[in-house]
Amino acid sequence: MPIFLRCCTLGLLLLLSFGTHLAAADPRRDFAGQYQPQRRILAESRREGDSLRIYLRFPDGSVLQRGNPLRIAVWANYDAKRPVWQGVVPQLSRRIRLVKSAAWVDFCVAARVLQLGQILSVACAPDDESDASDGVWLPITKERLGRTFLLTDSIGDPMLRRYVQPGEAFQVDSYGPELPLVAKRYDTSFTAALPPMANPAAQPQPRKLPARDSLFFRAGQLLQLRQPGLYALRVGGNTTPLGLLVTDADFPELNTADELIQPLIYLTTSAERKSLTDAPDPKRAVDQFWLKVAGGNQTVARQLIRTYYGRVAAANQLFTAHKAGWMTDRGMLYIALGAPDVVYRTAAEERWVYRDANGSSGTYTFRPKPSTFAPEHYELVRRPEHEMLWYAAVEQWRKGLTTARSGR
Structure with missing residues (x-):
C-alpha cells in the first residue's frame, strides 16, 4: 500500500505554527490558474480520527524538489489579507512519491484548528509567494470534515475525480474498520446548460431523482460498475454520500458520432x-460541418476540431459531478470562450472575466448551488446583457476564427 494511504498517527500530525508574519496579499486574488488542467494541483481529503488527511498530486513533480517548504495556511475567507494560522509540512522529502513527471504527497492537519467556512491553502513556494492562487485552495465544509472515505484506483492511489468509466476497477477506501458500502444508481437524463442570456425562469427546476437499483459491497472491496449512471456511495453510517458518475468508455474524451x-x-x-444525427455517416457529417466552418481549409478545420473538443475534454475534467462537465454552466463558457483570463472568488460567488485585445472585457458571475451529488456545483447568473458577447463568440466559431492560438 502506498505510504500516503497509511493511517495517520499522532506522531505524524502536522505541527502548525500560529505566526502571522505572512506578507499582506492582494485581497482580489486571481484564481484563473485553477482552470488550467495541465498545471492544476489535484487534491483530495479524508477525515481520519481527530485529523484531516490531505492528498496532493503535483503534475510537475520537480516543484517539490526545489528546496521550498510545502506551506499550509487557513484563511477566514478568499479575500483575507492574512491567514488565521500557517505552518509547513514537516519532513517533506520523506513524503514525496514520484510517478513519472508527477509527484504525490500527503499530510495530516489537526481537525480542531479547522472551522466551517474557512479556506485551507497549500503551496510549495517561497514565503512571499505562499498565498499564490494557483496553489491548492480547499473550502472547509461539513462534507469535507465528516467524510471518512475516498475513492482510490485499483492500486490504492486517490482517484481525484468524481467519474469512472464502465468496468473501471476502483475502491472505496474507508478509514477505520471495514464497513458496509451501498451504491444507489439514479437516472442521468440531464440537459446541457442554457445560453448565458436565457431567462432564468427557463432553467430546469431541481427534481428528486428516483433510485433505479442498489448494490451492496464492503469498503475496500475492488469494485466495477458496468451500468452507466449517477451513483450515490454511502459507507456505514456516514450521513453524506459521495456522488460518482459512471460515464462512457472514452470519457473525458469524446469519440463516437453521438x-x-x-x-x-x-x-x-x-x-x-438533427441533420448531423440523421446523416448516413454521422461522424463524417461532423467532419464536414467543421470543414464548412473552416471555408474548406482542412488545416483550419483540424485546428478548430482540436480546440473545440479539447475544451470539451478539459471541461469534463474540471467540472464533472452529477453530469458531464461540458453540460454545466461553467463548462459551457469554458468551451465557447476558453479558460477565463481572471477569476475572483468569495464565499457567495465566483466571477470569470474575459478580456480581448482591445481592452474591453466581459464578466460572468457564478453562484454556488451545492447538492448531494455535486457539493462544488455552481450556476451562472443569467442576464440579458450577456447576449451580445455570447453571439459574438458563437460567430467567431461559425466563421472559423477561433483557434487554440488566439484562445477566443
Missing part, C-alpha cells in the same frame, strides 16, 4: 444537429 454532436448544441441550431 458524443461529438451533443456538445455542438452551443454553436448550432436543433435542425443542424
